[in-house]
Amino acid sequence: MTDRSIADASGASRASGASEAAAASAAEVPAGSAPVVIAIDGPAGSGKSSVSKQVARRLGYGFLDTGAAYRALAWHALEHGVETADAASVLDVLGEFDYAISLDPDVFWVRVGTSDVTAAIREPRVTDAVSGVARVPAVRESVNDLFRALIAASDRAGVVVEGRDITTVVAPDAPVRILLTAAPEVRAARRSAELTTQDAAAVAAALHRRDAKDAAVVDFLTAAPGVTVVDSTDLDFEQTVDAVLGVIHAGVSEQTGARDGR
CATH class of the missing domain: 3.40.50.300 (P-loop containing nucleotide triphosphate hydrolases)
Incomplete structure (x- = not known):
């Protein structure tokens, strides 16, 4: 885990307390403004789709897969x-x-x-x-x-956009950009749990093949400058959602402060 990763145990705890504040900050976006973009990248099995969807629900934002x-x-x-x-x-x-x-x-x-x-x-x-x-x-x-x-x-006031090159190509100027990741073995286990009709080893092999193919097109395993890493290896689903909401709260608050001259 790098020094830029916020999703350690203490980070998850802090983020949990910040989730309601994140929703409040999101609600402060003026009506009629362009939607706030929350850009989330990550490899298969990192939980980015399910986490992004839940974050969108909590914020009242749209969700784009x-x-x-x-x-x-x-x-x-x-x-x-x-x-x-x-x-x-x-x-x-x-x-x-x-x-x-x-x-x-x-x-x-x-x-x-x-x-x-x-x-x-x-x-x-x-x-x-x-x-x-x-x-x-x-x-x-x-x-x-x-x-x-x-x-x-x-x-909607904002849209949570998740994918592979959202933070670098689709929305490089988004006020909040996150790389959601996890250890390969954890990602493989999560994907295997989702696909209950398929052999665990086959699922893991398919995930690794997909990562290798997609990495040849776009680097979704390395955070670009200004992108915050959330490592969910040791976090459960709700802890990961709270960690992401904590990053959003900090990013939206910083944007609001800059806009107001603070």
Whole structure:
């Protein structure tokens, strides 16, 4: 754990006391202002999706799962019989990619055209195809523009945005940027617990393969300058949520103070 990591046992305790203050600070954002962006990156199994969704609930913010867009595009490509390792073919179907996603953390859905693909994009065949889609630079540029448009169109005071390059590419100027991580063996165990129908060793191997593939596209294991690390290796779910809320409280308070000249 580095000296920039706040999620040790004492940090979790301090963050727990700060969670209500974080919500209060978030509520201070003036009506009509652009949504506050909370950018959260992290590897598979770090808990970033479930933690980000709960943080959004606690703050009354929107929640944007950016990985869902790449999964939905992979599903779309597979439905069209496209080999996702072929960048040119992926770009061809990108032009017909009619994508929509809910930013409501309590009513989450993903659609491509008229098809509800919320469950389908989690199928193993889609998971295996995601990296091929996400590695295409033109795809990432197009999808990142989509993310920014979704954030700007939100009618909530803020949006918690989670993914792989949110802190560095999608929202590098966000007032709060967090890298949520955990030890590899802990991440593998968590993912295995989620996928109860699959062998634990197979799940761990798949996670490591996905990390290796995705790391070739974007560095999501190293915090960029100005990004706070939250290491959840020794934290349970609620402790991790509280730790993230503590970082948000500090970041939003600092932004508010700078705006007010304090």
